[in-house]
Amino acid sequence: MPTNILNLPSYRVLQVEDADGDYQIKIETVSPPDRCVYCGSGPLxxxxxxxQWIRDLPIHGKRVRIAVDTRRFRCKSCGRxxxxxLPAVDDKRLMTTRLKTWLEKKSLRHPFSQLAEETGVGALTIRKVFDDYAQDLKDSLRFETPEVLGIDEVHLxxxxxxxFTNIPSCFVIEMLPDRNKTTVARYLADLPDKGRIRCVAIDMWxxxxxxxxxxxxxxPAVVDKFHVLKMANAALDALRKTVGASLHPEKRRSLMRYRHVLLKRFQDLNELQRKRLDQWGKDFPPLGKAHRAKERFYDIYEAPSxxxxxxxxxxxxxxxxxxxxTTFGPLLTAFHHWEGPILSYFEHRVTKACTESSNxxxxxxxxMGRGYSFDVLRARILFVRHGAHKMKPFRRPKEKELELGYGLPSTEIEPKEISQGVDDGFHLS
Structure with a gap:
């Protein structure tokens, strides 16, 4: 009799074939039932x-199809x-429970089409496994309301x-289908423990x-300082383009090639860059004046209060x-309309740097998921790493597992935690 290559103690392996690079394994249960599943009596x-054909985890890099010789019984007592x-087989789909668990974890990080190719399970079935898993996570996890909340948008x-991000911890906690005021206000109104929030970092939206x-x-709402400083740089860069438009192509390309000299802080420039900047100031006086104005504007953010x-x-x-x-017109207008939230930065000193990283x-x-719906992408972002819990200690495979080379998923039950959201530094593998 073939070796139990499946490592499923409830089954007996009858035959193993390598068919076109995939394993086809015929099995039967070791212990058939002795009681009726309806009335609980016997004999049968x-x-x-x-x-029945069932999918299982790949073995040796090959997809696995299992043919289960399933027996039918009749109860002498009730006649049914x-x-x-079938032990270790998912109740809803023709796959083993360990394959379903594996697909749940992998579907958060990998395209459904890739998993379908690796396992032989249809992409639509994998999508349904993912949907069920995401719903279970949604029902069991609760995201913690942060002290500093970040609001940004991403085009998706x-x-x-x-x-929405937890700025102190740099975690994504929610993504809404749009950025309309009504949608955002409804989400904020429904947040638990709203009294925890000290301030909200936003764009000028x-x-x-x-x-x-x-x-x-x-x-208080706090306008991110990097967006304001970006406007100062954008004004200077727009002037560079205007000045360059009237120059000989070679000089225009030089201005473009060394544009970083204009955008860097003066104290960060080396000697050669400072000489180039000084020469540009002499050749193009408006550019030199604008650069000095940009530097003075940056100095505002060094104010202690x-x-x-x-x-x-x-x-x-x-x-x-x-x-x-007029070069700095957009910046002047923005400061006029958003002065309160812009100056609130100097009271709270928060930025949306981690929110930009989250985007x-x-x-x-x-x-990774071209063609996926918004709901699928949202679930992937929110629930990666099993709902973005703090990483749990790695469970080393048991010695027997290492010897067999199965590396099967752990069946240990892990305690629930309150999630802070999705760590924006996770690696997609």
């Missing part, structure tokens, strides 16, 4: 057989017939989606500010040369 008599139960499947004001009264930052901004605004004032993670997940 055989009443025929049928062959039934097929024998032809629409901007609002993304009015619906976010209004949603925070309505759903979290008294909680809100009042000092406000004073520095007023002085910067008043000192702008009329020749370059890169989301885009990576999207690239």
């Amino acid at each position: 008599v055989g009443f025929g057989r049928r062959e 017939t039934f097929y024998e139960p 499947i032809r629409r901007s989606r609002a993304v 009015r619906p976010y500010q209004e949603a925070v004001r309505e759903s979290l009264p008294g909680v 809100r009042s000092d930052a406000e004073k520095r901004y007023r002085e910067w605004d008043a000192s702008l040369d009329p020749e370059i004032r 890169n993670l989301i885009r990576a997940v999207q690239r």
Whole structure:
């Protein structure tokens, strides 16, 4: 009799074939039932057989199909017939429970088509396994309301989606189907333990500010400082393009090639870069003036307090040369309309750097699953690492498992934890 290559103690292996690079294994149960599944009595008599094909974990890099010679019985007491139960086989699908568990974990990180190719299970079936698993995680996990909440958006499947992050821990805690004020406000209003929130970091997007004001009264909104500084750099870069448009192509390319000299902080430039910057200031006076204005604007964010930052901004605004004032027009307008949330940074000192990193993670997940629905992508982002719990200690395979080379999933029950969200530093493997 063939060796029990499956390592399923409840079954006896009858035959093993290597068919076109896949294993086809014929098995039967070791202990048939001796009681009726309906009335619980006996005796039972055989009443025929049928062959069922079941998928299992790949072995030696080959897909596995199992033919179970399933016996049918009739109860002498109640007269009803039934097929024998199949241990370690999923109740809903023709696959082993260990394959289903493996697919649940893998489907969070790998394309369904790839898993279908590895296991022989249909991509639609894998999608259904994923949906059930995601629903179980949704029902069992509770994300913790953070002290500092970040709101950003990412363009996903032809629409901007609002993304919420736990900024101190750098975790994604939710992604909504859109970024409309009503949708965002409803989510914020339903947050548990809202009293924990100290502040909310946002972009200069009015619906976010209004949603925070309505759903979290008294909680300050803080405009991310990097978005404000980015506007200063964008103004300087726009002037560079304007100046370059009237130059000889060679000089224009030089301005473009060394644009980083304009955008870096002056103290970070080396001697050669400072000389190049000084020469540009002489050749193109507006560019030199704009660079110095950009540097003074950056100095505002080195202020020790809100009042000092406000004073520095007023002085910067008043000192702008009329020749370059229009260059910084968008920045001046933004500061005028968003002065309160911008200056709130100096009271709370929070940024959305980790939120931006989370958006890169989301885009990576999207690239892995081209064609997937928003619900699938959202579940992947929220529930990767089993709901983004803190990583649990690695369970080393038992010595017997190492000898056999199975490396089967652990059946140990692990305690539940409250999740903070999805760690934006996880690796897609």
